[in-house]
Amino acid sequence: MPRKARKGGGLLRSIGGWAALAALRRGKDWVKSDERIWGDSDFVTSVLRHADEQMENSYRLKSEGFGLDDVVKRVAHVMSLPLEIVWEKSRRPQAVQARSLLCYWATRELGKSMTETANRLGLTQPAVSIAARRGEEIVKLKGYSLFDK
Numbered sequence: 001m002p003r004k005a006r007k008g009g010g011l012l013r014s015i016g017g018w019a020a021l022a023a024l025r026r027g028k029d030w031v032k033s034d035e036r037i038w039g040d041s042d043f044v045t046s047v048l049r050h051a052d053e054q055m056e057n058s059y060r061l062k063s064e065g066f067g068l069d070d071v072v073k074r075v076a077h078v079m080s081l082p083l084e085i086v087w088e089k090s091r092r093p094q095a096v097q098a099r100s101l102l103c104y105w106a107t108r109e110l111g112k113s114m115t116e117t118a119n120r121l122g123l124t125q126p127a128v129s130i131a132a133r134r135g136e137e138i139v140k141l142k143g144y145s146l147f148d149k
Contacts, residue, residue: 075102078144103128104135
C-alpha cells in the first residue's frame with residue numbers, strides 16, 4: 001500500500017527550508033518564534049516586553065500594598081465622584097463608567113483576576129470582562145492614569 005506524502009516539517013518549512021536554516025545558524029541569527037503560531041520575531045518580542053512590563057507593574061503595586069480599595073479611591077478622584085458611586089451597582093452612566101474604569105485598572109494594572117474582581121463587585125466574570133474593555137476605551141479617550149501625574 002503506497003504511503004501518503006506528508007506535508008510536515010512546519011517550522012523548517014516556515015523558515016524557508018534547510019538552506020535558510022543553515023544560513024541562520026551560520027549568521028548566528030536566532031528566531032524567537034514560529035510564525036505558524038505567533039508571528040515574526042519582532043512581534044513576539046514586543047508582546048513579551050509588554051507582558052513583562054505589566055507583570056512588573058502589578059508586582060510593584062502589590063508590594064507597595066496597593067489594593068482594590070486604592071483603585072476605587074483613584075477612580076473616584078479622577079472622575080470627581082464620591083466613593084459610593086464607584087461601588088454602586090447601577091445603570092447610571094457615571095456609575096457604569098466608574099465601574100468600567102475600576103474593572104480595567106483592577107484586572108490590567110493591578111493584576112487581579114476577573115473572577116476575583118467580579119466577586120468583590122458582586123458582578124459576573126463576563127460583566128467584568130466587558131466593563132474592563134469599556135474602561136480601556138475610557139482611559140484612551142480621557143487620558144486617565146492609575147498614578148498621579
